[in-house]
Amino acid sequence: MEFAFFRGREIRQWGSGLAAGVLFGFLLQKGGLTGYDVLIGQLLLSDFTVAKVMITAVVTGMVGIHLLRGLGLAVHHPKEGSWGGAAIGGLIFGVGFGILGYCPGTLAGAIGAGALDAFLGGLPGILIGSGLFAVLYPRLERTILKRGDFGILTFPQLARVNPWCIVLPVCLALVLLLLWMERAGL
Amino acid sequence: MMDWLGADRWSPYAVGVGIGLLSWLTLLLSDRFIGASTAFARTSGMIERLFRGEAVLTRPYYRKFVPEIDWEWMFVLGIVLGALGAAFLSGSWRLLTVPDRWAASFGDGFVLRWAAALAGGVLMGLGARWAGGCTSGHGISGTMQLGVTSWLAAVCFFLGGIVTARLLFLAG
Numbered sequence: 001m002e003f004a005f006f007r008g009r010e011i012r013q014w015g016s017g018l019a020a021g022v023l024f025g026f027l028l029q030k031g032g033l034t035g036y037d038v039l040i041g042q043l044l045l046s047d048f049t050v051a052k053v054m055i056t057a058v059v060t061g062m063v064g065i066h067l068l069r070g071l072g073l074a075v076h077h078p079k080e081g082s083w084g085g086a087a088i089g090g091l092i093f094g095v096g097f098g099i100l101g102y103c104p105g106t107l108a109g110a111i112g113a114g115a116l117d118a119f120l121g122g123l124p125g126i127l128i129g130s131g132l133f134a135v136l137y138p139r140l141e142r143t144i145l146k147r148g149d150f151g152i153l154t155f156p157q158l159a160r161v162n163p164w165c166i167v168l169p170v171c172l173a174l175v176l177l178l179l180w181m182e183r184a185g186l
Numbered sequence: 187m188m189d190w191l192g193a194d195r196w197s198p199y200a201v202g203v204g205i206g207l208l209s210w211l212t213l214l215l216s217d218r219f220i221g222a223s224t225a226f227a228r229t230s231g232m233i234e235r236l237f238r239g240e241a242v243l244t245r246p247y248y249r250k251f252v253p254e255i256d257w258e259w260m261f262v263l264g265i266v267l268g269a270l271g272a273a274f275l276s277g278s279w280r281l282l283t284v285p286d287r288w289a290a291s292f293g294d295g296f297v298l299r300w301a302a303a304l305a306g307g308v309l310m311g312l313g314a315r316w317a318g319g320c321t322s323g324h325g326i327s328g329t330m331q332l333g334v335t336s337w338l339a340a341v342c343f344f345l346g347g348i349v350t351a352r353l354l355f356l357a358g
């Protein structure tokens with residue numbers, strides 16, 4: 001494959017990761033998503049910037065990554081998971097999100113933009129929490145994380161249909177949601 | 187061009203399209219989807235390794251996610267630099283001790299805010315690894331792949347966040 005040049009060697013991996021991160025951080029900052037006020041505003045339902053950015057990103061990305069796969073230029077890597085993992089872990093994450101007011105990616109951006117609460121509070125917190133999970137993992141792995149396991153599953157697989165039968169209606173619904181949010185003045 | 191690069195904020199739709207296009211690019215060029223929380227787990231392992239040595243590597247979790255620098259770790263480092271660059275270009279870089287919205291409800295004392303950020307961070311780090319991803323890995327990359335786990339996790343992130351923030355600010 002002609003893109004193989006960018007893969008493989010560690011230094012190229014590092015370089016491409018760094019470059020992609022710089023672009024992502026730049027976009028987060030320009031979108032206002034590195035700011036606590038904007039992020040907490042979304043959770044308090046008073047500022048819908050986060051929803052607008054995320055939904056637009058998901059729609060744009062979804063069409064492109066399915067095209068790339070359809071053309072044989074890429075494969076997808078959906079994550080495995082379970083109710084016990086995604087739902088319980090997701091809710092624990094959510095409680096943390098409501099208190100911290102940054103998520104891991106936007107926290108990195110906030111640090112770059114000079115937020116000391118992110119750097120001296122949030123960063124050590126996330127590192128401690130991640131380490132705590134590594135300690136608990138052997139006990140959680142075979143119990144709660146396996147509860148209601150779906151393995152690696154996507155909605156097109158679940159419905160046994162061509163992926164585009166899900167991609168197009170979901171994108172349409174998300175675009176309508178954005179239009180509704182604009183009309184409602186959110 | 188410089189006006190545009192120096193603007194304080196861009197339209198959320200422009201930013202969203204940019205993130206979507208970036209996802210095409212990382213997939214095509216590096217076979218990667220964007221994500222952030224695994225890098226924090228690896229860093230945590232690297233720090234523990236400094237104190238406890240190689241014994242850390244025997245933890246089953248670190249056999250799965252080896253504490254070393256990889257694409258995603260560099261990606262997260264890049265986020266710091268990209269946001270720093272964007273903030274400098276727009277002249278909005280500043281050291282912030284307590285965010286305005288927090289200060290309006292809980293006062294501008296930094297001890298309370300930093301302690302809350304630390305506590306929230308612990309829960310977030312734990313929850314992110316428990317759920318197998320964060321707002322980027324599940325919320326953006328996983329949902330665009332139509333992954334069932336990711337949609338469930340993303341709903342729970344915001345459900346938990348909205349309820350917690352509401353309760354917290356009712357108290358404040």
